Amino acid sequence: MSPNQRDEADQEKALAGWREILGAEGVLHTPAALAAVGRNTSAFPPRDVTAVLRPTQAAQIPDVVRVAREQQVPLHPVSTGLNWGLGSKLPVRPGSALLDLSGMNRIRYVDARGRFAVVEPGVTQKQLADHLAEHAPDLVTNVTGSSPNSSVMGNLLERGTGFRRHRAEEVRGLEVVLGTGELIRTGLWSGADARHSHHYRHGLGPGLDGLFVQSNLGIVTAAVVDLLPRREELRLLMFSFSEKVLPGVVDAVGALFTADILRSIVHFFNDKRILSMTASTQVPTWTGVVALDGTQAQVQVAVQEARGPLAAVGAAVREITAADAAGDEADPLITAMFDVHSGRPTTAFLQGLHQATGATTVPDAATLDALDDSTIGYLACMPVVAVEGATVRDLMATVERICAKHGIVPALAINPMNADYAESVINLYFDRTDPQQTASAHACNDDLHRQLYAEGFRFYRIGIDAMEFMTEQDTAPWGTIARLKAALDPDGVIAPGRYCPISG
């Protein structure tokens, strides 16, 4: 038998094995199903996929892994597969089966007193927000600006960020199937009969949760996530400023975090990014937004304390209350901002993206989520930067120079998370039907990664095509990570190449 014939025979055996576990309806192998995996808004070259697997229960996953090991066909797990800008649902390397976990979508448990939820991979942000509104109205979830139908889990495992805080910091425990097929639970969740298992996220011994975030060491089948208490009062501070004063605003925000006046992520958007969130054409160069919540008295003090330093560096500051964001007359951008900061997912940003890239009418809900099937091209480059005005100014100078060289106006966000670091997002939009624009956007994205890296900037998330370049650099202790990989996934069957230079 030739190697090709042997590969095909292994694949056939794998498909048969998976059908026994998942039923015929849980194993898709039609050309249409396989081609759909390849379509992606970033116009990354499609990777060949052997099948799409659709489990419905965590108990099926160890057997799915067993078959993958026996037949040497790797698995690429996704939760809802909306990792837009970084690869959508595409694996890094060809030859995997897509493990689509969206059908495992139970909210297993919400503890209103302990303020946590136990969610499976397919649980969407809308599903969790709706569930809390009905069953635990004193709690809210930290939501992103992505689709209401995107998952809590996939965002967490990509180390994504909600409007209120970093998602990975909300983890209180994970349930994971390793590449060996063993199912483990982290921290105190691993044991039985404790009075409480999720009040202390670390457990005893080395903490393992971080091993499974931006990793290919396991398939996560459930997560315990922290929920936020609904406070008596929530207001937004919105402030606008010219790019000239951006460094001063960054330093002022850093000082406000240090003084504990700000306690929630700040977002700065440039005008191109704002235009992709709203139909408005009258926008200042940069817009900042941050939530202040607590008792009425606490919020009042925080507003007063934050206003002065921001105004002193040249920002025009507005205070937004719930009443300003409500009703038909309200500015849609302000309503959307209020929604996401209050734990209500919105389609507004996705709508804005469609409109900013050419849609003349508001697309319906199904069209909004079908970004991968649209003509919209979208790539994201994500450097992390110190909250230091001079460094942010240097970052901007390089980003603007490179984007200008490639003829692209970037949609930028700089999001100080605390006094120490800001996550920045450089969004490149293009028309996927135009080969010239597509090539320029990819060249620009590649150039941005290489040039920013050369200038000492590092990245907090990367797309599937930047994986190889970035994992060749000393950005992580890759040798140690490879030894962990060999122990936890000895046959290299989980997501080869995902945030890992060595595995198969």
Ligand SMILES: Cc1cc2nc3c(=O)[nH]c(=O)nc-3n(C[C@H](O)[C@H](O)[C@H](O)COP(=O)(O)OP(=O)(O)OC[C@H]3O[C@@H](n4cnc5c(N)ncnc54)[C@H](O)[C@@H]3O)c2cc1C
């Ligand atoms: C308009 C717009 C706004 C956006 N706003 C935000 C934002 O505010 N914050 C933000 O972070 N992102 C944002 N995004 C990017 C992206 O859409 C979100 O991060 C989204 O949550 C990711 O999709 P997902 O939840 O379907 O994750 P998935 O695509 O399912 O997962 C992401 C990756 O995690 C891994 N993974 C997923 N599930 C598992 C599992 N169970 N076990 C092991 N590995 C797994 C896979 O490698 C997968 O590729 C935005 C995108 C757009 C277009």
